[in-house]
């Protein structure tokens with residue numbers, strides 16, 4: 496069995512979840528040692544987020560100038576205990592009652608394989624920085640609490656996206672959580688309903704006339720949580736709440752939508768005669784890396800060399816690349832062959848996955864040999 500696959504299966508079988516990445520981290524630390532990487536440390540992010548494991552940073556010094564960072568995360572979604580991987584017809588999946596955790600142990604295995612190949616090739620290369628984060632799945636908390644001051648790289652890849660090898664995620668949306676509380680007037684529903692004002696009806700009017708769903712080609716919103724505070728059918732409802740989110744690749748569009756939402760709620764509430772209170776908070780920052788930027792060009796060149804179709808496109812979710820860009824690293828996401836992540840149907844195509852180590856190796860070598868062409 497290929498080493499990349501046996502590494503992957505070993506880590507998949509080690510139980511882990513956000514804030515308890517210990518078993519995966521210990522396997523990873525041993526594998527980094529085996530690879531002869533001596534510059535390794537675990538930071539204190541675990542303590543900061545109430546977990547038992549920190550981010551692991553490793554550096555393979557090069558003999559050529561320059562440095563490039565590659566990253567993946569150690570935690571996984573819930574339903575990731577007792578995973579029994581099944582390999583059939585070139586696909587790794589599970590027995591069906593757990594996730595597979597190819598998101599993101601596929602990324603970790605790819606990085607280890609890439610470094611192994613790099614060392615075995617004996618070719619001179621630049622410095623390789625590796626960051627293995629915790630708590631990606633619960634709000635990018637590992638990459639939020641990592642200290643970037645010693646990072647020498649200008650470019651960072653997050654090996655953490657669904658799809659076949661070749662898929663490049665060059666943008667992720669900015670997001671916000673948004674809510675609207677509606678305050679009506681309670682009254683006896685049978686004897687004096689005219690003295691009441693139904694918050695449930697107010698909320699319904701707000702939602703029925705709200706612009707939501709697909710807003711434009713790079714913006715969406717969704718309000719799936721609607722609770723009315725009524726407890727008995729004989730009283731007019733005096734409280735309701737609408738909760739949702741909005742996303743846009745363009746931060747200004749997101750802010751404009753929030754302003755529209757607040758205005759819409761206020762106007763609709765006034766017309767109907769209920770009080771309104773809106774609240775919102777921004778999520779992790781999004782990013783948009785132009786298709787002709789060095790980090791994307793480098794990958795397109797590597798994929799051309801590998802005979803793989805490059806497929807740069809925007810993604811819809813958040814990942815550590817969001818935080819890397821925010822911290823001044825140019826960063827895009829790379830797919831490693833998994834599909835249906837975050838579900839018990841998660842599976843990985845071996846024809847894609849088995850080439851991800853080669854992808855890492857070629858990315859480092861190409862960058863090392865053409866530093867000036869990929870200057871950020």
Ligand SMILES: [Zn+2]
Pocket residue numbers: 568598599631655656
């Ligand atoms: Zn992930």
